[in-house]
Amino acid sequence: MRIGLLTGGGDCAGLNAAIRAAVRAGSSYGDEFVGFHHGWRGVVEDESSSLTTSDTKGILQNGGTILRTAGFHPHEHEGGVAAVMQTVERHQLDALIVIGGDGTLDSANHLAELGVPIVGIAKTIDNDVAGTGHCIGFDTAVATAVEAVDRLQTTGESHDRLMVVEVMGRTVGWLAVCTGIAGGADALCLPELPTDFDELAKAVMRHHDAGSTSSVVVVAEGALGGAFLGSPDGSAGSMVSKELAQRTGYETRLTVLGHVQRGGPPTASDRLLATRCGVSAVDAVHAHRFATLVSIGDNSAELVSLNVVSSGARPVPETLLRVARTMTAW
Ligand code: F6P
Numbered sequence: 001m002r003i004g005l006l007t008g009g010g011d012c013a014g015l016n017a018a019i020r021a022a023v024r025a026g027s028s029y030g031d032e033f034v035g036f037h038h039g040w041r042g043v044v045e046d047e048s049s050s051l052t053t054s055d056t057k058g059i060l061q062n063g064g065t066i067l068r069t070a071g072f073h074p075h076e077h078e079g080g081v082a083a084v085m086q087t088v089e090r091h092q093l094d095a096l097i098v099i100g101g102d103g104t105l106d107s108a109n110h111l112a113e114l115g116v117p118i119v120g121i122a123k124t125i126d127n128d129v130a131g132t133g134h135c136i137g138f139d140t141a142v143a144t145a146v147e148a149v150d151r152l153q154t155t156g157e158s159h160d161r162l163m164v165v166e167v168m169g170r171t172v173g174w175l176a177v178c179t180g181i182a183g184g185a186d187a188l189c190l191p192e193l194p195t196d197f198d199e200l201a202k203a204v205m206r207h208h209d210a211g212s213t214s215s216v217v218v219v220a221e222g223a224l225g226g227a228f229l230g231s232p233d234g235s236a237g238s239m240v241s242k243e244l245a246q247r248t249g250y251e252t253r254l255t256v257l258g259h260v261q262r263g264g265p266p267t268a269s270d271r272l273l274a275t276r277c278g279v280s281a282v283d284a285v286h287a288h289r290f291a292t293l294v295s296i297g298d299n300s301a302e303l304v305s306l307n308v309v310s311s312g313a314r315p316v317p318e319t320l321l322r323v324a325r326t327m328t329a330w
Pocket of ligand 1: 124262
């Protein structure tokens, strides 16, 4: 078969592992691959190259994506959808494997509804694509953020400081919750819940009264009702930092982790997840199971209808929120 492959939206660790797995799995079927560059834009503009197993040698452990990526949605551009159809036709593609977050996969769903044969794979450090239990890139982002929290704990203790660390996550707090729990943070500010600065300050002061001289507060960028997303007046982290410094009187420092969370080599878990996704997607293509998303559970890889990605962000489950609530203040 002839299979097109693309990565769209924000990059994350593990994309190359998924590309490598798909190409290797396809080679065992005798498939040929076309790699589209810069996400859907590469399909619309036919910016592509052939992709062979030798092109994917040595990339398993590399961050980023050899195909490059972009946040581009064909249906938002005049003639974009028709251009996708033409490219599929021109390359005589039997299928497209689309690796993306909610935006890229939502575009994939629109095109699948128009008959483009698509299998989707979920990636995003936000971990919020509906329809699957695990998104490529999340584990690496959590590991990176937890390492940062470990480092902030020791410098914070040395200076008796309140350390505020801002992680990504606009609408859901997967990254903040998991970083907070695994990093042993003292408090969290999440998109899921309003933050009461007076209560938060009291919690931090209680912690200090109980003998601690420093605290770590993890803030999701979309906390405080998302009011500071893209704002020129600072970020959620800077707001929390300022408000807590004022109320507690503690010396406070802010660290915004930003794109550090997206770069670098994937963890072993992300390599494994991405490889499972790549192999499953190629199997799905050969089973003619189009308009589907590879859905990964702990012991399973299934296919679910691709339209699930348009049902909204996958929320952090109450059980995990309860663990976070038990272990931290918010
Ligand atoms: O969706 C992934 C994500 O990393 C978000 O967590 C973050 O808000 C956003 O992308 C950042 O996007 P950009 O790279 O365009 O600044």
